[in-house]
Amino acid sequence: MKALKTYTFLLFCFFASTNTTGAYTLDSTFIRSDSCVQIEWVPDSQNTNPAWYLSNGVKCTGADSIYRRCDFVPGNTYYGVAYSYGGEDPYYLFRNRLKQGFLVGSHLCHYLYYNDPSNIITGTDCSGFLCYLWNYPRISTTSFANSSVFKKIDFSEIRPGDALVKSGSHIVFVLEADTISEVVISEASSTARGCRERLVNLTDPEWTSYKAIRYPQLSNTVPVYSPVNKHTQSFFIKYRSPSGSTIEFTEPFQGELTIMSLDGRVLQRTRVNFQRNVPLYISFHGTVIVYQDLVTGKPVTRRVLIP
Structure with missing residues (x-):
């Protein structure tokens, strides 16, 4: 088969190990x-x-x-x-x-x-x-839904790192939670035939049978690589028209932007020379933006919701 690869902007190392409970970020x-x-x-x-x-x-x-x-x-x-x-x-x-x-x-x-x-x-x-x-020993959706290890929370309390589970059916991971209605999730989906990310509305009928749960081992950690919303300090997204939006940086930016869909497809690449406003020629509601950090020289990944 052809060579396999992951996107190069993921500059993190993983160490293969068996799943065990314990502190995890x-x-x-x-x-x-x-x-x-x-x-x-x-x-x-x-x-x-x-x-x-x-x-x-x-x-x-x-x-x-x-x-x-x-x-x-x-x-x-x-x-x-x-x-x-x-x-x-x-x-x-x-x-x-x-x-x-x-x-x-x-x-x-x-x-x-x-x-x-x-x-x-x-x-x-x-x-x-x-x-x-979650670096947790192998269990089923029924165990996720009923085990006392996981804290049951209200939908209004959902934050990145939590999960939504339907006993005996399905479980998804919460990546982004800007409001109670819209969240970005990742999941291994039989419908999609694999792992994917998507934007969902928790007021839709399909989610009424799900429970929100939290793994306490993660509850006291503060994410550095956390997905962030459109109000991040480095830039924000401004709506222009149905055909696109604009990235507006708080300081003039120099480098290259890579705009990706939530499932990893490259949608747009733009080289920027000390600009504060960069047009987005896409109308995707959820997207991943990768840009060059001028301090460290390394790419920075942000998951944002386009208004």
């Missing part, structure tokens, strides 16, 4: 989430061979052979760790296992036994994704 959860969502990968014919589902006894939904198929096409480019029911592979393990010829996950086929360590399939499901982000 919000910074780490955001960085881990971004890495799982933004990883770029291209499967080959071995990664997508549907015969593997039959020859290795993988459990599939339904009896018809249509269910014994891969969600992905060899040679195509994808973003985000693939969805695999019962899986728990973080981005680096997913990347390495694809190189080794593992079958990429399917939302309809999964391990013969849920959470059974597999030597043929790679990917993650929603609870496996959250366990990785």
Whole structure:
């Protein structure tokens, strides 16, 4: 298969280890989430061979052979760790296992036994994704919803680092919480076939059956790499028209801006020479902005909501 990569603006190191409880920073959860969502990968014919589902006894939904198929096409480019029911592979393990010829996950086929360590399939499901982000031992959505380890909170208290869970169904991670109605989440989605970010409105009917939970081990930490809203001190976003907005810096800025969608696609690159106003030629409501920090010389990532 083709070489895999993550976006170069993620200048953070990870150390592979088994999940254990303990003090853990919000910074780490955001960085881990971004890495799982933004990883770029291209499967080959071995990664997508549907015969593997039959020859290795993988459990599939339904009896018809249509269910014994891969969600992905060899040679195509994808973003985000693939969805695999019962899986728990973080981005680096997913990347390495694809190189080794593992079958990429399917939302309809999964391990013969849920959470059974597999030597043929790679990917993650929603609870496996959250366990990785929170550095917590592997549990299900039901355990997330009912365990006394996690604090139940009201929707009005939701902040970055929390989670929304529907017992026996789904769990998502909160990246951005500007208001009670709109939040940016990351998730391992069977619908999207992998890890993604999206903007949701918690007043929509689909969220009435979800509980908001907080992992206390994260509650007293102050994020440095935290997602920030459109009122960040470094710049803010000003609405211009339905076709775009403007980035307005508090001080003249010099460097290069990279504007990305929440799922990691590059939308716009702009070189800036001591400007305070930079047009955005996009109308995406949620976006990631990467710019050069003039003090450290390193890229800085900000997740913002475009009005």
